Amino acid sequence: MDYTSSHSSSRHRHHKHHTNGGIGCQQGGCLTCSDYNGCLSCKPRFFMHLERNGMKQIGVCMTSCPPGFYDIRSPERNTCTKCRSECDSCFNKNFCTRCRPGYYLHLGKCLETCPDGLMPSDLQRECVNRCPEGCETCVNTGLCTRCRPGLYQLQGRCHHVCPEDYEPNDKLMECTPQVHCEVGEWSEWSPCSRSGRTCGFRRGQETRTRLVLQYPSPFGRPCPEISDIKECLVKRKKCEGRGKNERKDRRNRNNRRDKSSQEVLRDRKRERDKNPAERNNSDNRNKTEHRRRRDQHSETVQPEDSVLGHHD
Structure with a gap:
């Protein structure tokens, strides 16, 4: 015994x-x-x-x-x-239910190496099926630890295309949860304005904005509009100091225009001085233009004299 x-x-x-x-x-x-x-x-x-x-x-x-x-x-x-020496527990002399370390259970026998088509599982101390399809290394038939190139791992399985609500991570070669955009509440509408001014007009625009609380992942739902604009009407009123500023702006524009005209005339004069022939042509053109204007003025004045004589 x-x-x-x-x-x-x-x-x-x-x-x-x-x-x-x-x-x-x-x-x-x-x-x-x-x-x-x-x-x-x-x-x-x-x-x-x-x-x-x-x-x-x-x-x-x-x-x-x-x-x-x-x-x-x-x-x-x-x-x-x-039980037999290689059995950790058994049902009878010829049927083991669990093997000692270093042995793997298969059909009631404790084996040192598993048959073809099966792989040893140190965790279960059993001969189990090969890794799932697309899996390169696994703990057992239901838990893959690394997928073959081009496949994405998710919860111990390998996928060509990630399931819904997941997206591929090419760096980790995993299916990661999608992150969707989240935005905050709208701000209050801004005062009615036009071109940066809040007076001197009747029709303008009001704006409001909201902040992005969570930016989306590459395949997550994008953010909605974060700014909004609407037309507005205001009672027209004059801006304080606006007339004085407008006159100053008008003078500045006139000064710039006069300065630009003077620079053009100076440039033309320099060109004529450099080229005598061009200077002569310019003088002739000026004389011709002067005679033409004088003749037009004479023709305009003569009918008026005629009409005056008739009334006399």
């Missing part, structure tokens, strides 16, 4: 046997026992299990067998039998 170690010890052997109720049978489940060997037989539905302490075996009656043992029932006695 197989056994396990026990920390209980006895310095003296006692070969005296006891029936139920004896001094050595105080442990529950014992039917007969020995002061030296413990339980020798068990009550019905209990399993005899031997624990070893040095060179001595101690019988213990248990309701179920401990890990690493399986139970055998018979009309004579129920016993606990040790």
Whole structure:
């Protein structure tokens, strides 16, 4: 019979046997026992299990067998039998339910290497199917740790196209949650204005704005308009100091225009001085223009004299 170690010890052997109720049978489940060997037989539905302490075996009656043992029932006695050495737990001698480290369970057997088409799982201590489609490395069939090139990982799976509400991250090669734009409340409407002024007009514009609280990710919903404009009407009023400023602006414009005309005349004069032929042509053109204007003036004055003579 197989056994396990026990920390209980006895310095003296006692070969005296006891029936139920004896001094050595105080442990529950014992039917007969020995002061030296413990339980020798068990009550019905209990399993005899031997624990070893040095060179001595101690019988213990248990309701179920401990890990690493399986139970055998018979009309004579129920016993606990040790599993195979590579089994951590078993159903019977030929069927393991969990393997010891370094072995992998497959069809009730504990194997050092898995059959073709399967891969070992150190976490489960089992031979499992190969990684899911598109997966390069995985913990088991349902948890991928790295996808093949061009695929995006999400929750242990590999995707050609990310699911809804997710977007591809080409840097991490993962599907990350989409981030949508969020904006705050509208501000109050600004005073009615036109070209930066708030007076001297009847029709103008009012504006309002709102802040962006969360900018979107590349594939998230974009931000709506953050500024708004509407037409407005105001009672026309004069701007204080506006007439004085307008006269000053008019003088400045006239001065600039006069200065520009003088510069043009100076430039023309310099060109004529450089080219005598051009100067002569310019003088002739000026004389011709002067005669033409004089003749036009004479023609205009002559009919008026005629009309005056008729009335006289």
